[in-house]
Amino acid sequence: MIKIVFFGTPDIGLKSLEYLHKSGNIEVCAVVTQPDKPAGRGHKLQMSPIKKFALEHDIPVFQPKSIRKEPEIQDSLKKFEPDFFVTFAFGQILSQEVLDIPKYETINLHASLLPKYRGANPIQRAIINGDKETGICTMITELGLDCGDICQKLVIPISQTMNCEELWNEIAEKSPKMLEETLIGLKNGTLKPRKQCEDGLCMANKLSKEECLIDWSKTNIEIHNLVRGICRSPGAYFIYNDKIIKVIETQTIDGTAPAGEIASVTKDAIIMGCGEGLLKLIKIKPEGKGEMLARDWYNGVKK
Secondary structure (H helix, E strand, O other), X not given: OEEEEEEEOOHHHXXXXXXXXXXXXXXXXXXXXXXXXXXXXXXXEEOOHHHHHHHHOOOOEEOOOOHHHOHHHHHHHHOOOOOEEEEEXXXXXXXXXXXXXXXXXXXXXXOOOOOEEEOOOHHXXXXXXXXXXXXXXXXXXXXXXXXXXXXXXXXXXXXXXXXXXXXXXXXXXXXXXXXHHHHHHHHHOOOOOEOOOOOOOEEOOOOOHHHHEOXXXXXXXXXXXXXXXXXXXXXXXXXXXXXXXXXXXXXXXXXXXXXXXXXXXXXXXXXXXXXXXXXXXXXXXXXXXXXXXXXXXXXXXXX
8 A cells, every 4th residue: 555645735636636545556644735715705714625525534634834844744744654745736845854754755746748837837828828738747846846757748638729727627637547657656666757858848937917918919819828728717808997807718710800999799799809810709707797798798888
């Protein structure tokens, strides 16, 4: 039996935790997740999906504000004598003291084909940049940013209509088995990690609010990729009457019109001019309101 401590916070790692917990080869000794955070209109403290699962299955939970600075939690994790730490979207940087705790290694699941898109937002960046494929990697965690040896890779195609939520879900579905195979292969010596090459190295830095503002002088394809790359959270947006209008769903079409102006209104969409081509706005979310069809929003504001 391979003993692990699972580090994760958002729901992208939940299926992996569930899978490893049910595995006959893995024992999940403990879970480490981010502290509960205020959420919703009432700003009530909300536990992460990872914590909720752990509590439901009597798995010990640790919630450090910064595990690098909390030696008492480090000491508690040492008592489990884990073979591996497994990290999947945990949200904190680990120190060498933490990495030295497991008997073998700390294994990270990264949502790109490394060395492409090292960093915080690999899923969003792949779609924003119009990539036709991305993937997942299991890797040995080192102190540098996503620079450790690669254990396994899996390619995932990206269609022209796939948004970040759909890609997020596909990665969540395909990660659990790869994690189990990596742990087993490393434990029994049949899997040999390989050094990352530097060819194609690029970073997936955090998105700024300025990047999310739609620049209508760009091509319709560039804007469409931005919309689907950051769908809903944080969301691509434009300003209308001093209100933020998030754009949820778009479609590119041929044609020309002045950039940033409404070219036409159809029964199901608003057609916007771009620097090149036209963009059909299908679904939006006005500030302070729920999601709606762009045409319905337009009918309301034009009165």
